[in-house]
Amino acid sequence: MGRVFNFSAGPAMLPTEVLEHARAEMLDYRGTGMSVMEMSHRGRDFMEIAERAEADLRDLMGIGDDYAVLFLQGGATSQFAMVPLNLLGSRDTADYINTGQWSKKAIAEARRFCAVRVAASTEDSGFTTCPAQEELELNPGAAYVHYTPNETIGGVEFPYVPETGAVPLVADMSSTILSRPIDVSRFGVIYAGAQKNVGPAGLTLVIVRRDLIGEPRQGTPTMFSYRTHAEAGSMFNTPPTYAWYLAGLVFQWLKAQGGLAAMAQINRRKAEKLYAAIDGSDFYHNPVDPACRSWMNVPFTLADPALDKTFLAEAEAAGLKTLKGHRSVGGMRASIYNAMPEAGVDALIAFMEEFERRYG
C-alpha cells in the first residue's frame, strides 16, 4: 500500500480504516445503489447518517442537551465573523486572548463588528508561550472571551481552560478538538474547521450553548445566524453531506479506539517522545515554553537552516511528507493529529536521529 506518513497541518491525515470503510461504501451505500455524495440530504438514509454522527460526537465529547451541535460550511474563518455577529447582543465589546497567527486573524475580523479588548498577548515573546490565568485582564462587561486553545502555526497550546466567570468563553478548537477530553460545560461556543482532527475540509463544527443563540446583530446574513442553523438542524440549505458522513466515520473510529481518554494517552505519548528527541539534541530546536507545547503541532528548526531543503527532500523520500514549517515561522512542523499513527512519530524520530548523525 502506498500510504505515507503525512505531517500536514491541514487538510491532514485521516485514519486508514475510515478511508477503507468509505471506499467500501462509495458506489453503493448499504444497498441504496448510490454513494452518500449523491443522496438527498433530506432522505432517510442521510438523516440517519447525520443523526448518528451528532449522537456519536455528543457521546465522545460529553456534550449536554443544553448545547446545539451545528454542522456548517465556511471554515473556522467564517466563525471569526459569526461569533461576534451572534454573541455581541446589545454589547459592543469583546475580550480576545492573542497567542498567535490564528488569534490575530480572529481579532482582525472581530474588529469589524465591535471594540476588541486584548485581554492578554504573548506577541512580545514571539508567540512562544501562553498567558497564565492571573495575567488575563478580563472585562466583566465583555460579550464573550475568545481564545485559541491550540495555535496551529506556533505550536502553542494552553495547558488549562481560562476561567472567565459569567462571561461566555469562546474557543477556536480547530487543531485540538477531539485530541483529549474536555469539559464542554466550561465553554459558551466551541468551533473547529474539520480538516485537522475531524474529517475532510468543507465541514465546520460549532458547539454552542443554546441560551447564547439569540437574535444576531441587525443586518446579519441569514446563513451567518446560529439561530438559522440551530432551528433547521444544520439543514437550512444543503449541508456538506459527504464531509458530515466522513466525520461520522471518524467519530465511530474514535469510539473504537477507546474514546478521547484513550486518544489523549496516545497523543501525549506521541508528543512527549518527539519533544524529547528534539530537546535531547543540539541539532534540533523547539522554541516553545515547555508548559505550553502543543500535542498536535510540533515546530522545530535545524541548527543550520541551510540544511532545511536537504532535510525535507530526504524525509519525503523516506515517506515522511509535508514537514515544511509555516512560512511565518520557518523550519519544520510535524502535525501529529489523532490519525497520525504512533509508528509515524517513531519513523520521524528515527529519521531525525539518522539525519543528525550524517549532517550534525
Ligand SMILES: *Cc1c(COP(=O)(O)O)cnc(C)c1O
Ligand atoms: C486551520 C485553522 C483555522 C482556519 O480554518 P479554515 O477552516 O481554513 O477557515 C482557524 N483557526 C485555527 C486554530 C486553525 O488551525
